[in-house]
Ligand SMILES: O=C(O)C[C@H](O)C(=O)O
């Protein structure tokens with residue numbers, strides 16, 4: 485088993501930096517379905533470029549490299565204690581090499597362990613089997629999409645759909661609802677794994693297990709096959725679209741599994757995975773620990789960035805901080821903004837901190853970027869950004885409006901949109917919300933020309949305030965200072981579409 489640790493290291497690096505072929509094919513289908521010139525087409529172009537850049541740079545596709553979850557099937561006699569040690573070591577090494585973001589945080593005190601090791605992280609699950617090789621699979625599922633997982637206890641009442649009963653049609657309604665409620669916040673278009681039955685724990689486990697299925701497979705159970713096909717067809721008519729920008733593709737895959745339940749419980753559990761569907765697997769020789777085969781590699785690798793740059797139908801406006809209120813008031817939902825100059829990262833810890841403390845820099849007229857980057861220290865103690873896409877903004881909803889007004893911040897960049905409180909503050913104060921393309925961590929890292937400084941590093945690398953000098957950083961105005969929100973609009977229209985699926989389909 486000498487080579488096992490090296491094999492696990494390779495599995496981690498490949499999973500973080502290369503999308504499996506089945507996921508790429510699904511994204512290519514989305515590219516082909518979208519009309520040229522739309523916001524969704526632009527977002528998909530960025531995503532496609534980002535996938536290629538991550539592959540070429542051997543750098544994380546998305547800066548949130550998730551909660552590493554290993555699932556191993558091992559022949560009788562394989563030493564699980566040794567394997568666990570090797571995996572933990574490989575995780576720490578991959579973190580040091582910038583292939584994983586330090587993502588393990590003490591839940592009570594907020595300390596980041598720095599190497600992805602900690603109580604409960606990484607997740608390593610073993611199962612014995614009768615075959616003579618090791619099947620090792622890894623999933624890197626990020627936090628934004630994990631937060632959009634949902635579990636239904638049937639019977640229940642669902643927005644737009646009414647009563648979901650304890651039958652196939654009730655299950656259908658739950659799955660349709662799960663896609664609607666995710667909106668663009670889990671970096672749609674997404675893949676869903678659904679678990680029917682079990683208890684709250686095994687139901688979610690089953691749902692996640694479904695995400696390991698090949699996206700192009702066919703469910704052997706006729707009822708579930710029909711359900712999967714129905715959801716793929718109809719969820720894509722909800723119009724949520726890439727990043728919640730509206731558009732033709734909202735769902736890239738739907739896999740449903742079933743296990744028994746106890747009479748009183750009936751759970752439908754949905755695991756939502758972003759387009760950055762990072763999961764791979766290897767077959768391993770149990771004597772040497774060497775990789776003998778890679779999984780999810782069958783079929784064509786069709787993903788290609790569009791050959792010609794699409795003409796964007798929206799206005800493109802260049803902004804450089806400090807930005808004035810007049811400049812902000814001119815922006816409208818749908819405008820594409822190109823930012824040059826400085827921006828400052830701030831996510832959960834910073835927003836909480838700024839509620840009770842002064843800002844470490846003058847933020848008047850400045851841009852806040854909701855981002856927790858992967859950063860490495862190079863020679864001469866200089867910092868380098870390795871991956872830097874946006875994080876889900878809605879978590880900052882309780883703070884954002886107050887902080888913008890208090891410090892004079894003019895623009896916030898994130899993804900997934902924000903709520904009514906922020907929208908009102910944007911209108912009152914003269915601010916704008918810019919939606920960057922979630923998961924496009926390489927694309928944005930390339931826009932970051934230098935790290936000019938960092939504050940509050942004690943919060944850990946993802947949570948610190950990084951001072952970034954950017955060039956050509958593209959984002960879309962989705963909430964403006966005139967009370968308009970694309971997110972509100974898409975939520976409303978997709979709820980109307982959802983309600984069209986109220987009538988019984990399955991008996
Ligand atoms: O933690 C992050 O950087 C992003 C997160 O996965 C998110 O989608 O909000």
Ligand code: SF4
Nearest residue numbers: 546626628671758923
């Ligand atoms: S930022 Fe988006 S792509 Fe990245 S892990 Fe979060 S949900 Fe996935």
